[in-house]
Amino acid sequence: MNRTLIKGLNSKIGETVKLQGWVHRLRKLGKIAFLILREHSGLVQCVVNTREVDIKGLRLESVVEITGTVVKNDENVEILAENIRLISEVKEELPFEINKKDIEVNLDTILNHRVLSLRHQSLNSIFKIQACLTQGFIEFLKVEGFTQIFTPKIVSEGAEGGTELFELKYFEKKAYLAQSPQFYKQMMVGAGYERVFETAHVYRAEKHNTNRHLNEYVSLDLEMGFIEDEKDIMMLETRLLKSMLHKLKNECADELNTLEAKLPEIGEEIPSIPLPEAIKILNNKYGKELDIDIDPEGEKLIYEHVKKEYGSEFVFLTHYPMEKRPMYTMPADGGLTHSFDLIFRGLEITTGGQRIHNFDMLKKSIESKGLNSEKFSDYLEVFKYGMPPHGGLAIGLERLTAQLIGLGNVREAALFPRDRDRITP
Template sequence: MQNRTYTAEAEPGDEVTVAGWVHEIRDLGGIAFLILRDATGKIQVKFEKDEMDEDLVETGLGVSRESVVSVSGAVEEEPRAPTGVEITPESLEVLAPADPELPLDPSGKVDAEISTRLDNRTLDLRKEEVQAIFEIRAEILRAVREYFREVDCTEITTPKIVATGTEGGTELFPITYFGQEAFMNQSPQLFKQLMVGSNLERVFEIGPIFRAEEHNTPRHLNEATMIDFESAFIDHHEAMDVCEGTLKAAYQAVAENCEAQLSLLGYDDFEPLDESFPRLTYEEAIERVNATGEVDEQLVWGDDLSTEAEKALGEDIGSHYFVTDWPSEIKPFYIQDHDDDPDLSKGFDLMHPRMELVSGGQREHRYENLVAGFEQQGLDPEQFDYYTKMFRYGMPPHAGWAYGVERVVMTMLGLENIREAVLFPRDRQRLSP
């Protein structure tokens, strides 16, 4: 729209045209106000009924909430107005009327169940608090990309339609691909490893993954956005350094650049992550969990960390932390084992006190060991020939990790449901919108 002024830019003495949504109408008798909302904020439009054109007043006060309107007029100082200024309209055009009966209240005065909000996500996103979540999410992605470039990574994009799964045939969504079976990729893991075998060496990807998990919890999704990193000539310790760096960069950027959004969400005391993340071995972790006395059954070697165990350990540590040196049997085939102890892997997880965020480790780069890992986990190496054969042509030592953007947003902002960090979630019950 030509000559449009955003509400936040309207100054006393200006003649402006603003456009946006009707947030609220307040009729006080001889005088009435229309509150117009756009991407930058709100502005008050004043109607003095006895001194204005009757049609203009009727149009302005007869429009329903959330209709899209354009208002032209003079900006005047008004300390009692929500933003200290108001517009006396010379014209008002209804660009798109809204039905008077709305499925939810975008003003936020009336709460709605999350299912109703997700069914009407466009309306839901008109609420400042909801917008704030996605502005923070965008800042996280910007900061992470910038950090990756600072550590000499190349951004890549890998296929999302594949012939085989990253970790076998479970948790895969099958599709028909020109008459043959294919799958939606559950991870770029194998492709990013192939890339570090090229001359790119150090890569990252931010993109969707698809997992046909049967989970139906507040922290699981069937489509998620993953941040993946892989680098040649580093070990799992150096990979953890980069991982920690990305999270610290994200928190720092949000603290510096999202003050208004954090305030809307009640985080006026938001702090960056200044301290180094503790690194516990798996053995130390299960001993520490057991010592809390907060789990029903004591953990033994080989157990995964249950939700109960994660909660107990998170409360005990009180910050982000790594768990390293996991048992080989519970880590994927591509994670390298310690040469002096094949029962112990070089895999690691990064944990927030509430939940797991990151899975990573040093990868097995030796062809014979990699093929043996496939067989040990009951997978057919021939189905992954496109991947394994490249390890015969000089694959360097390498390590990497991945984490979901949604879990970072969820834990950073204390959201109760991961779906609040996704524009249009995909889970077992939701395929639309």
């Protein structure tokens, strides 16, 4: 007999089925016991024989096979078990309970026992939502004519100017882990693919341990050629996010419900504020003193302002100053740039913008940042041979996931987070 998935039981009333999964709950009532069976498609109550439970040594989290009849009990489907087989035993006491509504241990314990903690319904749901977001990203971009690429993570030079790089021994050479696929995705635009995306880890050797930083995180990157300016990228991101949220709503209703997550609405356009103006608003309205850049607290306040004024949970900040942006950023008038950040519920989840496509301008920009342009010769080559105007963006997948669900720490949205102190499990 083939295994039946729990989600398919509704159409099998009266039939004998074989189920396989974990013992989620177990309540003995004299001769009979109620066993809730859990697998990836759902939960179902099985009415079993207490003696058999004892003989087989079933405990919470034992892996079992239950053969029985599907019956309707009020609104729910239930299994009248005829046979139970222990597939895989539990050898030790669980370090914490995973079948309650809330998991009542701190984040460190959760992460130390990451695999067990992921058996908890809410924590499990986080990564189904994350997978759905990733697939929403891929599917939307495919329709828009983007090509998926895999660019190297072992690199000879940093893309952002050489700080915060993890160093690697590569045979006789010194190498680094890529901070971003920035150079490579631009190069792939110039290689004629025009529109490319990547879903991969990037690495930042940032020393500070905050609840919004990871040293290894998933960057949803895209880059496209033949744009007018950064507004083309912002419009694309607006449509992209709408599409990803739409997919999430359709395919992850149960998971969103489990997590009590409320999806944001995106209107025709996401409000957009030039950074210098945002800084003025923050000063006038909240008495916040900022120079030319915004800080995490400022991002929270500008989100509150925008939410109140425009009813949007997203806001684009634009026109960042050149001195705060990497050397490949396309400059605009007054020392500003054709770049943007996207703030979602008070946290930056995207950085993007138009890039410089003119060779001489790019070379000058590299040097004006105090960098040696000769070290960037591999990157620069394509700019000599006809590089179209282009731009792109990167979405931090864990940050997007955390903000959507309302998690307080981005680590909760990383399967196996890597931070200042943690490289296990």
